[in-house]
Amino acid sequence: MALFQVNRYLGEDEDGGISKESRSLKLLAKLHEKAKEKQERFPEQTLQLSDKHAGRLDGKRTRNADYDRSQEINKCKKRKSEAIKSVLDHEIHHEPAEDEQKKGVKQNGQSVSGSPVNSPSETPVTGKDEEDKRTDCHIENTKTSVLSGFTLLGGYENKPVHKVHRVLPQWLAQPDVIERDIKSKLLPISDMGGLSVLLLNKLHNNGIQHFFPVQAEVIPAILESAQHGTVFGRAGYKPRDICVSAPTGSGKTLAFVIPVIQVLMEKVVCEIRALAVLPTKELAQQVCKVFLTYAEGTTLSVVMLAGQKSFAAEQASLSELRGGQRRSLADIVVATPGRLVDHMNKNSGLCLDHLRFLIIDEADRMIDSMHQSWLSEVAKAVYRTRGPEKMSIFRRIAPAYVTAASMSRPQIPLQKLLFSATLTKNPEKLQQLGLHQPRLFSSAKPRPILSDPHERFDFPQGLTEFYVPCTLSKKPLIILHFILGMKLNPILCFANSRETAHRLYLLVQLFGGVQVAEFSSRLSPSERKKTLKQFEQGKIHLLISTDAAARGIDITGVKCVVNYDAPQYIRTYIHRIGRTARAGKAGLAFTFLLGVQEKKFLEMVAVAGSPGIQKQIIKPVNLMSMEGRYEQTLEELAAVIKEEKKLTR
Incomplete structure (x- = not known):
């Protein structure tokens, strides 16, 4: 009803279609007109009324003005x-051309939509x-x-975004290059300066007349870093850490054994000054044997911590109590990471206060598998503090910025020596090792820019690579053909799992005519050691192994390596084939490939820098003579495996 009255007052009906906002404005204007008329008729009353309602009207105007604002x-x-x-x-976007801007305007003054186009002089000026x-x-x-x-710098052009390349640090991009030709670039041992007569005679007695290129480069570098003794580095500064990336069988072990013994052989007080950490027991045994060979005749004592002996026996070989004080019995310690951490956590007498050399062999595997837990424990033991009164004057502090204050007191520097055939070039992984101004020796071609995500490696020089297309059922027959038909022995055969290795071992053993053995975690350490010795002596024709034997183990006399199962990673392949063609000798490597594996594997090997892998086809006619016996052997194998499962339950 009120709305109807307002509409009648404004002169509009109920369905006028006027909006609320317009209706209120018109009502306000109508009231102003009525008030003006009343003011003209009764000026005194209007003045009083305006004074009475002035504040209310001003408030309304203020609110309306604020709303409009x-x-x-x-x-x-x-x-x-x-x-x-x-x-x-x-x-x-580019500015449209002049005729394109006028595309929507016709010649007769009509727009595309049909509305007239006004000239500038005819266009009325409105608020819009x-x-x-x-x-x-x-x-x-x-x-x-x-x-x-904010001022925008540069243009607004839609410029193409260029890919940012990862740039290697200078020490990785520009390494000291090692000569790849082992046979022609040999250095006579007599030309190596800084070696004692005792070591030269040891080398000569072991049949070594020349140093390989990696040894000729790395040995002088380590000796130079310790030419002022074990307390000071060159010019009184901490020596640079050394990283070595060279092919398998190029002589990396001797490259750190010889200089470490040369530096430590003149020490009088027995303290642990060199620690070599290796990933497996077999590798630790091999390196310890080399240290013992060249430390013979010196005052140096070499101890191995790899679980070959009981914990108490290893503890007794590390130190002894004399006069109420514990004294070290070891100068050089060779250890596996797990056993090393056990001795440090149980306070077995392993004191690293005087450690001078930390040797990390197979460094890429140590980085990937151990997550640096063992390395952090070593760092704590090396830089631990016992209070200023009990400290030696040659106390060691944690590495920090080199200042006048930090160099005011002499301290024993800790130098890291890294060795691997597949040393990673990833700076993020290497940073975890805490290297000090590292120096890299590499036989691979340097690449300053990481534009290619794939890493390239050096392959053994005397190696010839083959791949054999086959089916899953024919793989055991081809192995037998290699030994019985082609007379390729001894053969080191790699499988991807210990179950596959054990099954193949049983199959070949049941077939007969081949001296076969397996090498995996199914065997005890003493059994594995015995098996390797028999294989080196030629008593075993076929050694079927998991990747336990693929890392760094120097097995003499291996002429042929067979990848029964194709490796999934290029690093695994590099270490497997590195068991042959060692020290510049010739060797063969065969990889069995199923149809679905062939393309991916060949691409992986080619990208890694393989000089060339050849295709070897085994004709079915060569296997026919063994198929009858093979089928019978499979039935026998099923019965043997069934019996083994019963015994393990």
Whole structure:
């Protein structure tokens, strides 16, 4: 009813279609007109009425003005964002040509939509046009100041984004290059300066007349870093850490054994000054044997911590109590990571306060598998403090920035020596080792930019690679053909699991005619040691192994390596084939490939830098003579495996 009265007052009906906002404005205007008329008729009363209601009307005007102002601000913000967007779109996309801009206008003055096109002189100036003019000015200003006054540097062109290449640190990008030709680049042992007569005689007695290239480069570098003794490095500074990446069988073990013994052989007080850490027991045994060979005749004592003896026996070989104090009995310790940490945690007398050399062999595997837990324990033991009164004057502090204060007191430097055939070039992984100004010796071609995600390695020089296309059922027959038909023995055969290795071992043993053995974690350490010795003596024709024997083990007399199961990773392949063609000798490597494996494997080997892998086809006619016996052997194998499962339950 009230709405009806208002409409009648305004001269409109109920269905006038007028909006609420317009109705209120018209009502306000009507009231102003009525008040003006009343003021003209009764000026005194109007003055009193205006005084009485002035505050109320002013309040209404203020609220309306605030509302209009807020609406205007929102509209300005909206126009500003639209202007910014249009500027960016205008600058990203090219300006349309002049005739393209006029494409929507016809010659007769009609637009595409049919509305007339006004000339500039005929166009009426409205509030909307004023806003457009202000917006145009704002667009021009936005080119230099877009967002809250921030100036945009450079153009708005849609430039192509260039890929950023990862750049190697200088020591990785520019290593000391080792000569790859082992046979022609030999250095006579007499030409190596800094070696004692005792070591030269030892080398001569062991049949070594020349040093390989890796030995000729690395041995002088280690000797130079310790030419002022074990307390000071060159010029009184801490010596640089050394990393060596060279092919398998290139003589890396001797490259650190000879200089370490040369530096330590003149020491009088027995303390652990060299620690060599290796991933497996077999590798620890091999390195310990080399240390013992060249330490013979000196005062140096070599101890191995690899679980070959009981914990108590190893503890007794490390130290002894004399006069109420514990004294070291070892100068050089060769250990596996797990056993090393056990001795440090149980305070068995393993004191590393005087450690000078930390040797990490097969460094890439040590980085990947141990997650640096053992290395952090070694660092704690090396840099531990016992209070200023009980410390030696040659106390050692944790590595920090070199300042005058840090160099004011002499301390025994800890130098890390890393060796591997597949040393990673990933700076993030190497950073975990905490290397000090490292120096890299590498036989691989340097690459300053990591544009290629695949790593390349050096392959043994005398190696010839083959791959054999086959089916899963024919793989055992081909192995037998290699030994019985082609007379390739001894053969070191690799399988991906100990179950596969054991099954193949049983199959060949049941077939007969071949001296076969297995080498895996199924055997005890003493059994594995005995098996390797028999294989080296030629008593075993086929040694079927897991990757336990693929890392660094020097097995003499291996003429042929067979990958019964294709390796999944290139590093595994490099270490497997490195068991043959060692020290520049000739060797063969065969890889059995199923149809689905062939393409991926060949690409992996080619990218890794293989000089070339050849295809070897075994004709079915060569296997026919063994197929009858093979089928019978499979039935016998099923019965044997069934019996073994019963015994293990």
